[in-house]
Amino acid sequence: MTYEIAVGPNVRKSPYFDATVEDGVRAFAVYNHMFLPAHYGDPDGEYDRLIEGVAMWDVAVQRQVQLEGPDAARLAQVLTPRDIAGMEPGQGRYVPLCDHDGWLINDPVLLKLADDRFWLSIADSDIGLWATAIGRERGLDVRVSEPDVAPLAVQGPKAEDVVAALLGEAVREIRPFRFEPRELDGIPLLLARSGWSKQGGFELYLTDTRRALALWARVREAGQPFGIGPGAPNDVERIESGLISYGADMRRQTHPATPYEMGFGGMVDLGHDFIGRDALAPLADQTPPRRRVGVVVEGDPPTPGHPVPLERDGAEVGFVSELVYSKRLGRTIAVGLLQSGVEDGLSVRVGETLYPAHLHEVPFL
Template structure:
């Protein structure tokens, strides 16, 4: 019997939804209360396109939280762990956001659009509600809302050539996380050199949701000469590359972690003279030393065909010392690899670690990230 998951009114469709259906999307996930393609029926071919060619992804579920008004900069500074006082218009920044206990609750990309106007391009949690509450409690004069913005990603080693053909050679001068307001055949968008892969690429922040299918068709047609394929943020490539995934690697409801544990400690500026949410807690955490660290894992045995839930990592005497948060089989490394947490006192040479997978123990060893 074929199993199905119902789509209700509380799960929004992307502006590219019809285009992805026509392109043969085979599976969806839910991200920020929105459907996001998971794959188009051939995950290995989608991976190959990302690694050697070019792929296009509907990432409209990567929602934007717009913060504008006289106190916008003050709110952004207080929300994030990084000192953003020197950020300029047209620059993006990767900015961890913590709660007052120092627990990571999102890791968005910040885009400074104007002097008092910013977007937070968020991972999967309701940061708009958080930002609104913090602003109200501090009496800040800002507007916090979700604009009509839907990113479309173009990723892979041929992405720059394709995007330059679409927009012009000026795109080659964009620095990583740099962006510019522009248009494509009259469609308004912001073009950013960014994306959730280590293979390079761009994100097109569409600013008119009524033109989603039109934008998809333009990119698809131009990309045909480069073998472009539709796909989705790729779990295999992200694990191989060691990219952080808020939600998969750590989520406040299931695996609460702080930026130091999840390898984002370099983005925590405790020397800032001003205060920010979680600063006191993070100072204490750093002074006391972190209890866990994020690592790569190699998992012995047959190829992992599916991995749905995080698994405890334990020693030979049954002591739980870590967590395997996600794992896949990697043809590139000819084995099962994953990411997760391990207790700080466990060194990389540990030989007595295992996880229970498919009701049987699997030996695991620790590897540094990214996998090489």
């Protein structure tokens, strides 16, 4: 069963919206109060393109929360358990954010643009409100805003060739999570080696969104020889690759999780002051009550589009947040959170039916 999406002014359109329509977008999700293309009518072909070729994604929903001013670094550091002291301008870093009780509230990439200017490239929660409240209540000299920046992702094994054709061979030297300012026909960008897949690629952070359709056309054109086509963040690939989706795998108000449970323990640096430190410090040496797991599900379960319970001997021992069928593996796989100590005898419950399941390391591929 499919449903229409209501297109109304409460949700923003991406500056690439018209281009995605022209390229045949069929479905949208909503993320950070903005429409996110979900597929273009050929999920299977779009997956293949990501795994074997190159795809271009409208990910303008990946909003930037900008911290700017003398205390920008101080605010960035207090927002995350991860140590950011060694970061240089032009460097990005994955930075889980926690509330005062140690529950995750987002897991952005932090981009250091200058000593006094940072972007949090956020997942789906209003970190602009959070960062504003923390900065102002602490009296920090920092302005928090959401500049109109629209990332366009180029992802897949041929992505580097496309971006090199577009911006020159030097892009091949850009290291993971590094970014550099570029211009393309006068279109201002930050070019980052990053993206929400494990197939390699770049994100073009467009900083003048009036040029969005021109940028889309240029990427499309440069990608033609490499078979580029439109696509979207891919749920199958992200499960295979073990990428975390805040909102799906955990969300503070519905299924909260700590950094330790999500496998981010190594990023928690108790040597600096940050929000959630008092709650997390006592947990540092303990086995977390739950752990992130990969699961292979037997039988032919439907993929219900919402989290479902993990059970053992009739008792709920965790949940999987998303099930997908991986054609590369030829089976249904999932990720979830499971009680520590539980290793076997698992089933996934979908509706009234139990499907046998066993643990698998993450990433699956």
